[in-house]
Amino acid sequence: MMVEEKKPQSKPKMPLEGIRVIDVATFIAAPYAAGMMGEFGAEVLKVEHPLGGDPCRNFGSATKSGDTLAWLSEARNKKSVTVDLRNPEGAEIFKKLVAKADIVCENFRPGTLEKWGLGWKVLQEVNPSLVMLRVSGYGQTGPYRDRPGFARIAHAVGGLAYLAGMPRETPVTPGSTTLGDYLTGMYGVIGVLNALRYKEKTGKGQYIDAALFESVFRVTDEMAPAYAKFGTVRERTGAHNKIACPMGHFRTKDDKWVAFACTTDKLFAALAEAMGRPELASHGLYGEHDKRIAARHEVNEIVSQWCGALTRREVSDKCYATGAPYAPLNNVRDIYGNRQFVARRNLISVDDPEIGDTVVVPNTVPRLSKTPGQTKWLGPALGKHTDEVLRDLLGMSAKDIEGLRTRRVI
Amino acid sequence: MAQEKDQAKTQAQATGADSKAKEAKEENKSATDQQGDLPLDGIRVVDVGTFIAGPYASTIMGEFGAEVYHVEHPLSGDPFRRLGTPTDRDGDTLVWLSEARNKKSVTIDLRVPKGAELFKRLVAKADVCVESFRPGMLESWGLGWDELSKANPGLVMLRVTGYGQTGPHRNHAGFSHLAHAFGGLSYLSGFPGQTPVIPSSSPLGDYMSGLYGAIGVLMALRYKDLTGEGQYIDLASYEAVFRQLDEMASAYGMFGKIREREGSGTVIAVPHGHFQTKDGKWVAIACTNNKMFARLAEDAMGRPELAAENLYGLKTNRLARRDEVNALVSEWTGSLTRDALMEKCLAAQVPIGSLNSIADIFADPHFQARDDLIHLEEDGVGEVVIPGVFPKLSETPGRVTSLGPKLGQHTNEVLSDLLGLSASELSQLHQNKVI
Numbered sequence: 061m062m063v064e065e066k067k068p069q070s071k072p073k074m075p076l077e078g079i080r081v082i083d084v085a086t087f088i089a090a091p092y093a094a095g096m097m098g099e100f101g102a103e104v105l106k107v108e109h110p111l112g113g114d115p116c117r118n119f120g121s122a123t124k125s126g127d128t129l130a131w132l133s134e135a136r137n138k139k140s141v142t143v144d145l146r147n148p149e150g151a152e153i154f155k156k157l158v159a160k161a162d163i164v165c166e167n168f169r170p171g172t173l174e175k176w177g178l179g180w181k182v183l184q185e186v187n188p189s190l191v192m193l194r195v196s197g198y199g200q201t202g203p204y205r206d207r208p209g210f211a212r213i214a215h216a217v218g219g220l221a222y223l224a225g226m227p228r229e230t231p232v233t234p235g236s237t238t239l240g241d242y243l244t245g246m247y248g249v250i251g252v253l254n255a256l257r258y259k260e261k262t263g264k265g266q267y268i269d270a271a272l273f274e275s276v277f278r279v280t281d282e283m284a285p286a287y288a289k290f291g292t293v294r295e296r297t298g299a300h301n302k303i304a305c306p307m308g309h310f311r312t313k314d315d316k317w318v319a320f321a322c323t324t325d326k327l328f329a330a331l332a333e334a335m336g337r338p339e340l341a342s343h344g345l346y347g348e349h350d351k352r353i354a355a356r357h358e359v360n361e362i363v364s365q366w367c368g369a370l371t372r373r374e375v376s377d378k379c380y381a382t383g384a385p386y387a388p389l390n391n392v393r394d395i396y397g398n399r400q401f402v403a404r405r406n407l408i409s410v411d412d413p414e415i416g417d418t419v420v421v422p423n424t425v426p427r428l429s430k431t432p433g434q435t436k437w438l439g440p441a442l443g444k445h446t447d448e449v450l451r452d453l454l455g456m457s458a459k460d461i462e463g464l465r466t467r468r469v470i
Numbered sequence: 471m472a473q474e475k476d477q478a479k480t481q482a483q484a485t486g487a488d489s490k491a492k493e494a495k496e497e498n499k500s501a502t503d504q505q506g507d508l509p510l511d512g513i514r515v516v517d518v519g520t521f522i523a524g525p526y527a528s529t530i531m532g533e534f535g536a537e538v539y540h541v542e543h544p545l546s547g548d549p550f551r552r553l554g555t556p557t558d559r560d561g562d563t564l565v566w567l568s569e570a571r572n573k574k575s576v577t578i579d580l581r582v583p584k585g586a587e588l589f590k591r592l593v594a595k596a597d598v599c600v601e602s603f604r605p606g607m608l609e610s611w612g613l614g615w616d617e618l619s620k621a622n623p624g625l626v627m628l629r630v631t632g633y634g635q636t637g638p639h640r641n642h643a644g645f646s647h648l649a650h651a652f653g654g655l656s657y658l659s660g661f662p663g664q665t666p667v668i669p670s671s672s673p674l675g676d677y678m679s680g681l682y683g684a685i686g687v688l689m690a691l692r693y694k695d696l697t698g699e700g701q702y703i704d705l706a707s708y709e710a711v712f713r714q715l716d717e718m719a720s721a722y723g724m725f726g727k728i729r730e731r732e733g734s735g736t737v738i739a740v741p742h743g744h745f746q747t748k749d750g751k752w753v754a755i756a757c758t759n760n761k762m763f764a765r766l767a768e769d770a771m772g773r774p775e776l777a778a779e780n781l782y783g784l785k786t787n788r789l790a791r792r793d794e795v796n797a798l799v800s801e802w803t804g805s806l807t808r809d810a811l812m813e814k815c816l817a818a819q820v821p822i823g824s825l826n827s828i829a830d831i832f833a834d835p836h837f838q839a840r841d842d843l844i845h846l847e848e849d850g851v852g853e854v855v856i857p858g859v860f861p862k863l864s865e866t867p868g869r870v871t872s873l874g875p876k877l878g879q880h881t882n883e884v885l886s887d888l889l890g891l892s893a894s895e896l897s898q899l900h901q902n903k904v905i
Contacts, residue, residue: 071696071697072693072696072697074693075689075690075692075693075696076689076692077696088716096685100689119716119738120716120717120721120738121717121720121721121724121725121727123724128717129717129720129721129724130716130717130720132720133716133717133720134716198836199840199862201839201840202835202836202839202840203835203836203839204836207816207821208819208820208821209821210756210758210821212736212742212743212754212756212821212823213754213756213821213822213823214823215670215754216744216752216753216754216823216824216825216826217823217824217826217834218826219826219827219828219830219831220670220671220674221670221744221752221754221825222752222825222826222827223670223671224659224667224668224669224670225660225667225734226665226667230733230734230744230746230752231734231744231752231825232659232660232661232667232731232733232734232744233658233659233732233733233734233735233736233743233744234659234669234670234671234674235650235655235656235658235659235669235670236655236658236669236714236715236716236718237736237738237742238714238716239714242713242714243677243678243681243714246678246681246682246685247681247860247861248861249685249688250530250681250684250685250688250861251861251863253685253688253689253692254509254510254534254688254863254866255509255863255865255866256692257509257510257688257691257692258508258509258865258866260695261509264865265865266863266864266865266866267863267864268861268862268863268864269861269862269863269864270860270861270862271840271860271861273823274840274842274860274861274862275860275861277831277837277842277857278677278857278860279671279673279674279677279678280671280828280857281522281554281565281568281569281671281673282554282555282563282564282565282568283671283828284568284828284831284832284843284855284856284857285564285565285567285568285854285855285856286554286555286564286828287828287829287832287855288832288843288853288854288855289555289557289564289852289853289854289855290555292555292828293827293828293829294827294828295827296667297668298665298667298668299660299665299666299667299668300668301647301668301672303553303554303672307647307672308668309651309656309665309666309667309668311665317651317656317657317665317666318651319647319648319650319651319656321643321645321647321648323645327643380642383642383643384643385643385645385648386642386643386648387642387648387649387651387652387708388651388652389651389656389657389666390651390652390653390654390657391654391657391728391729391730392654392718392719392721392722392727392728392729393722393728395654395712395719395722396719396722396723399637399638399639400633400634400637400638400639400652400708401712403636403637403638404634404636404637404706404709406709406712407719407723409723417724419720419723419724420719420720420722420723420724421719421720422712422713422715422719425682425705425709425710425712425713426682426683426685426686426703426704426705426709426710427634427686427703427704427705427709428686428689428690428693428701428702428703429701429702429703429704430690430693430699430700430701431689431690431693431701
């Protein structure tokens with residue numbers, strides 16, 4: 061028993077305990093991948109340029125600390141280490157860090173790291189079992205590889221932007237301008253976790269080539285096979301989907317919005333019951349899917365009138381009572397007041413002594429029963445952990461570190 | 471292993487009749503090697519989910535080597551088989567064929583005790599179980615987490631629902647379309663003050679859930695490798711949607727800011743949105759900083775005066791005079807064809823992308839160069855083109871060995887090989903409609 065207790069390595073508490081990640085990427089896509097690894101126990105060293113750091117620090121609403129909320133939220137749990145990779149001395153330090161890491165996440169334009177002598181081949185020599193996540197707009201290969209890429213561009217190229225909006229009108233942003241970044245962050249983690257597993261089985265490292273536009277394209281269900289087989293070019297369908305009816309957005313009396321998704325006849329019957337008009341779901345009328353699709357304008361008009369005569373609260377109560385497939389179109393204020401969000405702790409308040417304020421951020425998704433993710437601290441101040449990491453990990457003296465700082469390498 | 475069509479053709483043509491057998495042998499060998507060479511090789515997944523959210527997680531696992539059994543109801547199967555455009559093979563839809571790639575179909579009726587018992591035995595031989603019933607449903611059949619983890623103490627179980635296993639809304643019907651609404655994404659899609667539109671595609675939230683689900687499973691599998699302990703993942707589709715909205719929640723918490731619909735642009739930068747071209751097509755332009763705007767004005771538009779500091783050179787000025795800036799850019803994009811516009815912007819290093827329809831995507835050389843579309847032959851359907859495997863791993867790229875299976879195609883194989891059921895037992899179970 062005594063021996064057990066004295067064992068230096070106790071049972072790990074998190075899936076990625078002991079894994080070290082170097083995140084030299086910017087904005088959200090690859091950093092979100094590193095962020096998720098941090099939530100599940102990895103040590104994440106965020107390597108930034110000594111002047112200004114990751115431009116994500118300026119993305120969105122600024123706080124008293126100067127860093128934005130997006131930074132504070134998405135750089136959670138990370139350590140900030142400043143190293144100028146453009147400086148040969150900085151590149152050497154970076155290589156030493158990589159030698160002590162399991163994973164590197166980057167999102168420079170293809171060829172940039174290579175230009176600084178820090179490409180895959182060099183880093184793999186430094187660390188043969190390295191797993192490297194390379195995120196870019198268009199991938200490491202192909203004719204567009206050198207083009208600048210942002211999520212908005214990826215939404216366009218990958219086919220999502222074309223689908224959002226009213227038919228024949230200006231296509232709109234598909235909800236959020238950073239969606240493609242988050243999607244790519246998720247594909248990135250999946251790539252890294254697979255590669256890590258493979259490395260642990262075989263000792264072999266590898267790199268992951270994730271393109272923003274591909275993450276977007278991958279989530280378009282049957283759009284590609286339907287075009288190949290039937291020549292169907294999918295178009296914008298506005299507030300309503302054509303595959304079911306009613307399946308769209310409706311306005312309520314108090315000028316709020318609600319969504320219905322009657323994907324089956326049973327669910328439409330539940331809505332008809334909520335409306336107090338069960339006869340609408342009869343066989344002679346709109347009881348069958350095909351009939352509703354054929355009479356979609358009539359059906360939508362009836363539902364629209366019903367919603368327009370009630371407050372959202374009333375629609376909600378009636379629908380929840382019969383099990384109709386309903387949801388409110390929540391804005392962020394609705395979300396803060398929603399019992400489900402509260403009950404599931406989807407929002408967490410983190411007290412940040414440096415900003416001198418409490419910041420509310422989204423909690424970890426997904427929720428694991430034994431090892432739920434954790435948010436230990438928010439995005440750190442630029443260079444906050446430089447000295448600590450260079451000293452403890454690379455064994456540098458205070459004098460070495462001071463010299464590097466004077467030469468603006470860190 | 472199924473081949474990409476073109477590759478298979480080339481190989482067939484290049485091979486003489488005599489050496490064909492030998493080639494085939496070697497091909498099989500390399501296929502076996504390859505199968506033993508993927509990250510999730512040896513992992514067995516029992517997926518009893520429906521539609522996309524849960525099952526897409528197991529699709530990803532299958533692409534990276536896991537063996538995936540899709541357990542379906544013997545009569546109707548996964549209703550996903552009926553979603554979208556049907557094909558000639560039993561009416562199975564294209565999206566089913568694409569997303570049930572690599573899976574084996576095993577029919578078991580979980581609602582009858584004999585079926586529940588078979589399911590439990592199957593789970594006992596698996597590493598991962600994926601489900602997407604409403605909370606309490608599996609429990610009512612005696613197949614909840616407590617029972618299944620007793621049958622398999624190291625089990626990892628992914629539970630995907632609309633609202634999660636807990637909370638006041640847990641029993642409400644959940645669909646991706648509703649998750650977009652509840653999670654806050656639909657409210658943001660469309661023009662300010664106008665009707666919110668569907669944020670591009672109805673199953674978007676399902677895919678997001680599948681991605682988070684796969685991440686949860688991979689994390690839990692790693693923890694199991696380290697400690698031997700299993701666990702379950704409680705994932706709500708609305709959470710998958712809500713998690714992706716950058717600073718929306720924090721900005722309301724700190725400043726009371728309610729994010730609204732921003733049309734085809736964004737409030738944080740300009741020009742940063744969608745613009746129409748002379749030939750009636752659309753492009754996205756994303757000038758996030760002053761340098762990019764200067765390149766747009768000077769090098770692409772040939773109007774350097776626009777980038778002067780007292781005009782639109784500074785972001786603050788551009789944001790204050792957003793409509794003017796957008797009008798100028800629109801007028802310019804409307805005077806050029808999409809091809810000509812793209813050429814000018816790319817030469818000037820201005821971030822631009824074509825708003826591709828699926829027809830554009832099929833014609834795009836970059837999609838072709840990266841093999842983003844793969845072609846497979848399927849009996850009774852013909853050629854099917856589907857999106858490839860993402861992300862691309864250098865040592866162990868994912869695989870697509872087959873399209874979505876026929877209902878019950880692998881029932882006998884799996885139940886006899888894995889659970890040792892005899893032919894007479896199987897026929898009895900078939901007769902009783904248990905499988």
